[in-house]
Amino acid sequence: MYAAPRGELTKLAINGMLATRISYMNEIAGLADTLGVDVEHVRQGMGADSRIGFEYLYPGCGFGGPNFSRDLIRLADVQLQSGRYSALLEQVMDINEQKKETLFRKLWAHFAGEMAGKTVAIWGAAFKPGTARIDHAPVLTLLEALWAQGVNVQLHDPAAVPALRALVGERDDLVTYTHDPYQACEGPMP
Numbered sequence: 001m002y003a004a005p006r007g008e009l010t011k012l013a014i015n016g017m018l019a020t021r022i023s024y025m026n027e028i029a030g031l032a033d034t035l036g037v038d039v040e041h042v043r044q045g046m047g048a049d050s051r052i053g054f055e056y057l058y059p060g061c062g063f064g065g066p067n068f069s070r071d072l073i074r075l076a077d078v079q080l081q082s083g084r085y086s087a088l089l090e091q092v093m094d095i096n097e098q099k100k101e102t103l104f105r106k107l108w109a110h111f112a113g114e115m116a117g118k119t120v121a122i123w124g125a126a127f128k129p130g131t132a133r134i135d136h137a138p139v140l141t142l143l144e145a146l147w148a149q150g151v152n153v154q155l156h157d158p159a160a161v162p163a164l165r166a167l168v169g170e171r172d173d174l175v176t177y178t179h180d181p182y183q184a185c186e187g188p189m190p
Helices: 006-035 039-048 066-081 087-099 102-110 138-148 161-168
Strands: 119-123 152-156 175-178
Touching: 006 039, 006 066, 006 087, 066 087, 102 138, 119 138, 138 152, 161 175
Parallel strands: 119 152, 152 175
Antiparallel strands: none
């Protein structure tokens, strides 16, 4: 049986809890969307409860980043090595991967699957604001899905563009990088 040091287990447990909060809020956001409820009102109500608070209570397109993702995989490994299985952690990771497809699904539905030749503007490629890292970033899933449908992307995230170029190469036929966020919105209308 594996024995994780207390410090390592504490760090892994913290990231597991944060990932669970994010995934739960994303599930609530999906339900709110289906019911026609503004999830921001739900988030405000939840956050006002002192037992919950507002931190990591924002819905989004999934979490990413090198450390967060690695720590969740490591936590799952520690559990398995200890003879335990965590259905909760497995669900959190599954929900996160599904959420990375949310924006594409919404675009697909909006355009009734007729996406070839459309142009989409994206503001932000990094896995979180204020960083240039794109490791496990939700935008990677979105870009691949858009490109597979023949969609042109105009992307603004000056900090993350070098990392994105290094990962996907020059894709002038499918992506234009802009230095001005409003420039990303100019061009042919879908």
